[in-house]
Structure formats: C-alpha cells, structure tokens
Amino acid sequence: MDMEENRLFRNTNNRDESACKQSMDEKINELKLMLKEVEIENSSGNSLENIVIKLNNLEVSDSDVIDAIIDANRDREKVLNLLAIKCFENRVFDFVIPFLKQAYKINDRNTDTLYNLGYVLKVFGENDMAISYLEKIENPDSEVSELIDNIKNGSNEL
Numbered sequence: 001m002d003m004e005e006n007r008l009f010r011n012t013n014n015r016d017e018s019a020c021k022q023s024m025d026e027k028i029n030e031l032k033l034m035l036k037e038v039e040i041e042n043s044s045g046n047s048l049e050n051i052v053i054k055l056n057n058l059e060v061s062d063s064d065v066i067d068a069i070i071d072a073n074r075d076r077e078k079v080l081n082l083l084a085i086k087c088f089e090n091r092v093f094d095f096v097i098p099f100l101k102q103a104y105k106i107n108d109r110n111t112d113t114l115y116n117l118g119y120v121l122k123v124f125g126e127n128d129m130a131i132s133y134l135e136k137i138e139n140p141d142s143e144v145s146e147l148i149d150n151i152k153n154g155s156n157e158l
Contacts, residue, residue, distance in 0.1 A: 031060055032072040038082060039073050048086045055087065055095050062098045069102075077103045081112050088120060096120055111137050115144060118151075127151050 031054070037047035054060045065083065073079045080103035087095045100120065103113040118134035121127075134140070134148050149155075 027060060028064065028068055031064065031068045035065075035068055035072050035079060039075055039079050042078075042082065048082060049090075051083060052086050052090050052092055056090070056092045062095045065095075066098070066102050077106050077110050077113060080106075081110075081116055084116060084120070093124075109136070109138065115147075118144075118147060122147065122151050 031051070034047040034051055037045060038051070041047060051060075051065065055062065055065065066080075069076050069079050080099045084096045084099040084103070087093070087099065097120065100113060100117050103110065104117060107113065114133045114137045118130045121130035121133065131148060131151055134144055134151075137144050140148075
C-alpha cells in the first residue's frame, strides 16, 4: 500500500469513528429525554416501555442508562425503581438488580428500593439477602412484615 492509499484508509476510519460517536451521542440524548419523561409520567406512558425494549435489544446498556439518569434526572431513585420494576415485569431480568443496586447506592434508606430489592431477591431465591434488605425498612407496613414472614416460613407466596 503506498502512502496515498494509507492516508485515504486512515481518513475513512476517522470518518467512521466520528459517525459512530455521533450516533452514540444521539442515542444517549434520546435516552435522556425518555428518562425525563419517565420522571414526569411515573409508570404511565411509553417512555419506560421503550427504554426496556432498547435494553432488551442491547441498543443501550445498563451503565448507559444509569449514567443518563445521573446526568438528566433529579429523582434518580424513583426512575431507577420504575425501570427495575418495568424490567422485572417484562422478564428482562439482567437489568433489575443493577438498577436497584444503583438506587440503593444513592439512598440506602429508601423504602421502595429496599422493598423492591427484598421482593426481587426473594423471587430469585436469595432469601437471606432479601430479608437483610427488608429488615432495613424503617416502620415497615403490613405488606413488608408479611413478605418477611413468608420468606422466613419458606412460603412461596408473594
């Protein structure tokens, strides 16, 4: 390959890398917009479902979503919990624990996060860990107490 061909090849690669970066930036910006909508809509609307579809299709990763939430959302714990629940409901299980762990990292006393971790871990058969999170809930209501009792008694009821 002569010098001119080599230079042409490098320039082509640079254009491809630039287009790829721009495409990824566009995906992240679109993700941030959807996440802001989730924060406003709660669990209604299509944004939550669309994010789960993108996760399931591997168009975005859990770390992309978490980074976008940290950048774009004020109520990060709420959005992470809503996403974890929607992933769980849609059987996209690979992302449930990472989202709940991130919510827990932000606030290890959030009742919704603790309950959701306990519930999901119970479903996944991690009963001891489930109880450890559920018992951290300050002022547990009857639903929490019942779930703890079911786990301790070996019941499969949820």
